[in-house]
Amino acid sequence: MATGREGLARRRAAMGFTQESLAEHLGIDRSTVGRWERGTLTPQPWNQPDLARALKVSLDTLDALLAPGAHVAPPGPDRISHALVAPQRLDLITVGHLRERVQRLDERYDRVPSTSLLADAGLALGQISFFGQHAPNGRTRLELRQVEAEAATLMGQLVWDASQRRDHDNARAHFENAIAAAREIGNTAAEGHALLRKSYISLYGERDPRAGLTLTEQTAHTTSNTSNVITGLALLHTAEAHAMLGDQRACEKALAEAETRFGKTNADDVAGFLFSPSQFDRMAGSCYLFLGDHRRAQKALEKTARGIRRQNKSRAIVLGNLSLAHLRQGELDAATAALHEAIDVVEETRGGGGLNIVFDAGKELRRWRTEHLVSEVYDRLLSLMTAA
Incomplete structure (x- = not known):
């Protein structure tokens, strides 16, 4: 039967x-x-x-x-609880439930404050690590290491974002754990994702573009035969590292290579969930902002802002950079309008990248500090600072 x-x-x-x-x-x-x-x-x-x-x-x-x-x-939570009592009986279905938990948390990362996800992500990673000490060799262990790489990468993102991009050491440790787990099972896509996230610490936390460039290039090399999406993202951040260093030719070369990679992306890409059509213009806008071509940056960032309608952490960064592009052209009205929109998003998501950029824009507003428009922005920035 x-x-x-x-x-x-x-x-x-x-x-x-x-x-x-x-x-x-x-x-x-x-x-x-x-x-x-x-x-x-x-x-x-x-x-x-x-x-x-x-x-x-x-x-x-x-x-x-x-x-x-x-x-x-049994249902996912019950099955996981049962496996915690008898970890040597861990099976593929239970690992699948663990992966589903991590993926649900990851899907929320860009829309909600990272502090609201830390406890659940930490619990999931702790359970995965516990199972790793007892899981039998074979397919179950391989799948568990894959989930561990995903969970450790997410945890690194959450720790760094919740600390307003200040806790470099703990975030880096999680990314390195993810890299080690991915390398053990030969998953170059998962390794590349963690490497790319690690590069952000150098680029945006420590403001060390040379160290960041080394990591983005390593990422692109690692995933060149595995994922056009991750390779393209690594090339975008390679371009930004070159822009930070003032090398426009190398920046634009990397942007072109990234665009080529994204053009080759298909539905089978293992990292397709990381891709968004707005990413190229968002990063190009940031590059030209670093290079001092503020009008070109403005156009790219305006196009990106129109394409991102959801209130998420990425939108806050785009709007913050757009405000900077306007400020550096002396366009106060447009700058403060974009900055108010960025603050709206930051108040909802508490994204560390968005917070840092709106505060950077606030510093550049000092030359107009007697203007009423600027006073209104400063009141909101003060409230953000107090809440942070």
Whole structure:
């Protein structure tokens, strides 16, 4: 008698699919999905990569969902609690639940204060590290190390952002742990993501563009054959490092290489979730701001701001830089308008990058400090400072 696959059905529902919508997404008959879930049919090998992507699980986790008896798995939190009591019994489905927890936190990172995520992220990373001490060798351990790399990278982001980009040491330690976990399993995309995040500490925290440049170039080299998205992002930050050093030719060369990489990106890129169409203009605008071409920076940043409508940390940085571009052209009205918008976002998200940039803009407003427009901005900056 065929055994039902309740775990597969539960995962499909958790991703927001009905049997009909999943079938339509995969280009198959609805009855096929029903037979997969009843256990009377197993997905063909050529269907499984698409199914795994739709369910946002690895192929190993999909194997576990398709295995006989997968229907008896308890819900995620209960299963994790059970595994904590008997860690030697950790399995791929439990690791999948851990990954899902980390991914849900990561999805919220750009929209909410990092302090609100720290406790949950720390708990998840602690549980993952605990399991790592007991997990048996094999596919389960490999998958766990992958989740550890993702969780440690997220934790590094949260620690650094929550500290307003001041706690370099602890953030760097998390990124280095992520790099070590990714290298152990040969996952160059995860390694590159952590390396790229580590480069931000040098570029934007320590204001050391040469050290940052070394890391961005290392990232691009690491992921050159794995992910066009991460390689393109590394090249964008390579361009910014060159701009910080005043090298316009090298900056524009890196920008062009990044644009080429993004042009090669497809739906199969393992880091596709990191890509946004606004990233190129956002970084180009920042580059030209460093190079002193404020009009060109303004145009790129205005285009980016129009494309980012959600109140998130990236939007705060764009608007803060746009304010600086206007200020450096003596355009006070436009500068304060952009700065007010940036402050609106920072008040909601508390992003460290946005905070730093709006305070930088506040310093450059001093020459107009007697203007009423500037007084209003200073009142809001004072409130931000007090809250911080």
